[in-house]
Amino acid sequence: MIIHYPGYYKKFRCLAGECPDTCCIGWEITVDRETEKTYQKLRKGKSELAERLRRSVRRRLIIPDGDRCPFLAGDGLCDLCREYGEAAMTRTCRRYPRHVEDFGDIHEVELLCSCPEAARLILSEDFRLITRNMSERKGNTDGIDEERLALWFSVREQVFAMAGDRRMPLWARMRRILAFCHDVQGRLKREDTAGVEALVERAKETACRRNGADPVPDLIDGDKTGDHLQTKEERMTERNVPGRLKEADHREKDWKKTNDVYTPGKADMHNLEERFSLMADFFAEFASLSPIGHGFPELLERSRTFLYHSEDSRSLYEKRQQEFHRNVPEAEICTERLLFYFLYSFVMPGFYDGDLYTKAKMAVFGAVAAEELEMAEYFRDPGKYGKRTGDGRGNDAESVTSLENDEMVTERSAKERISALPHTAYLFARQIENSAENRDLLEQLLKQPEFGIRRIIETKSWF
Numbered sequence: 001m002i003i004h005y006p007g008y009y010k011k012f013r014c015l016a017g018e019c020p021d022t023c024c025i026g027w028e029i030t031v032d033r034e035t036e037k038t039y040q041k042l043r044k045g046k047s048e049l050a051e052r053l054r055r056s057v058r059r060r061l062i063i064p065d066g067d068r069c070p071f072l073a074g075d076g077l078c079d080l081c082r083e084y085g086e087a088a089m090t091r092t093c094r095r096y097p098r099h100v101e102d103f104g105d106i107h108e109v110e111l112l113c114s115c116p117e118a119a120r121l122i123l124s125e126d127f128r129l130i131t132r133n134m135s136e137r138k139g140n141t142d143g144i145d146e147e148r149l150a151l152w153f154s155v156r157e158q159v160f161a162m163a164g165d166r167r168m169p170l171w172a173r174m175r176r177i178l179a180f181c182h183d184v185q186g187r188l189k190r191e192d193t194a195g196v197e198a199l200v201e202r203a204k205e206t207a208c209r210r211n212g213a214d215p216v217p218d219l220i221d222g223d224k225t226g227d228h229l230q231t232k233e234e235r236m237t238e239r240n241v242p243g244r245l246k247e248a249d250h251r252e253k254d255w256k257k258t259n260d261v262y263t264p265g266k267a268d269m270h271n272l273e274e275r276f277s278l279m280a281d282f283f284a285e286f287a288s289l290s291p292i293g294h295g296f297p298e299l300l301e302r303s304r305t306f307l308y309h310s311e312d313s314r315s316l317y318e319k320r321q322q323e324f325h326r327n328v329p330e331a332e333i334c335t336e337r338l339l340f341y342f343l344y345s346f347v348m349p350g351f352y353d354g355d356l357y358t359k360a361k362m363a364v365f366g367a368v369a370a371e372e373l374e375m376a377e378y379f380r381d382p383g384k385y386g387k388r389t390g391d392g393r394g395n396d397a398e399s400v401t402s403l404e405n406d407e408m409v410t411e412r413s414a415k416e417r418i419s420a421l422p423h424t425a426y427l428f429a430r431q432i433e434n435s436a437e438n439r440d441l442l443e444q445l446l447k448q449p450e451f452g453i454r455r456i457i458e459t460k461s462w463f
């Protein structure tokens with residue numbers, strides 16, 4: 001059996017009583033068969049805990065007390081674990097935040113970002129995929145089409161390569177991933193294996209040559225995820241509009257000039273107006289999901305009001321983006337790490353339902369949405385992020401380690417900024433990871449025409 005896991009996986013240690021949150025709040029916990037046998041024995045006891053087990057576990061489900069697990073003590077620890085040890089916890093509780101996706105003889109293991117400590121690890125280092133070959137174990141390969149699985153892994157590998165190509169700005173990489181997955185989706189749907197392989201090869205060859213800012217040429221069609229295929233002639237006509245040729249020429253010049261590193265030209269500058277509308281629409285829909293755990297509805301409401309729905313929101317959006325990224329330079333790298341995390345979580349499970357493109361969208365929107373929420377939080381409390389003031393001293397009293405844009409940066413301010421970032425990431429991830437219903441709804445939402453490929457990609461650069 002082959003096991004895949006991210007580099008940070010083994011560093012995880014549960015914070016237990018020190019945890020700023022509680023993982024099981026809002027969860028519906030199923031009792032696995034093995035633990036149910038343990039509970040049957042424990043229920044016979046005379047203790048108060050045995051009585052609670054009789055009352056609160058029915059039909060292999062733990063009945064929550066409001067949104068709390070009835071065994072969750074005030075100090076954030078589990079009474080069952082404290083009294084009887086880990087064996088008395090359900091498999092879900094024992095494993096959380098560890099999660100396994102099974103692909104026959106390949107198992108992919110991860111830490112769920114909905115746990116604050118896992119979120120901290122996910123954002124604290126670049127994503128590395130580690131592979132272990134455990135020849136003594138064999139996975140169940142019944143019903144697995146190994147060739148198709150290998151094809152999916154090769155597509156995912158290419159998606160990772162695109163995500164990690166730092167010669168391009170992150171937004172250009174995201175657009176490129178979406179365009180690539182959109183195109184692959186059309187071929188998957190037609191069961192055109194050779195077509196998928198050709199796209200992967202072409203993407204490898206053209207890595208960065210196209211500067212990441214023009215992923216459209218392969219685009220099949222708009223909002224139907226490859227349902228409707230354009231003819232080659234239609235695509236050529238669409239591509240040969242004079243404005244686009246001019247932009248392409250412009251980028252080509254940039255590319256030659258820098259030779260190796262992508263430099264965005266004027267035509268590639270952020271179209272933040274478009275991002276503003278797209279993300280406002282996204283969050284308006286996201287607000288209809290059932291909130292999981294504490295803190296998220298308030299975070300979402302105040303962020304939406306501040307970023308999109310108050311006076312001057314639209315006109316200040318670009319300025320706020322710039323200020324946030326200038327003062328929290330670590331945010332972009334954290335968004336990249338989160339993008340990797342979501343790609344790792346979502347893309348391969350698409351193997352089972354065949355929907356690569358929507359899974360890629362979930363990953364990209366997830367990373368951008370968490371960054372957007374983070375930006376709103378920054379403006380609410382810049383001090384939490386070790387904000388640097390005009391004279392450069394910020395709220396730090398320690399020695400200066402570097403000078404950046406005429407502002408003094410201290411080690412503590414950088415650490416403060418990084419330590420503030422996982423908070424919104426884990427609250428956001430919790431909404432989709434701890435509720436299968438929300439995850440399904442998000443998937444449906446991203447299939448809607450307003451989140452179609454045309455709007456995302458053809459409007460120059462919205463990331």
Ligand code: SF4
Pocket residue numbers: 013014015016019020021022023024096097114115116117118
């Ligand atoms: S959320 Fe994570 S760190 Fe906190 S108690 Fe649960 S597993 Fe431990």
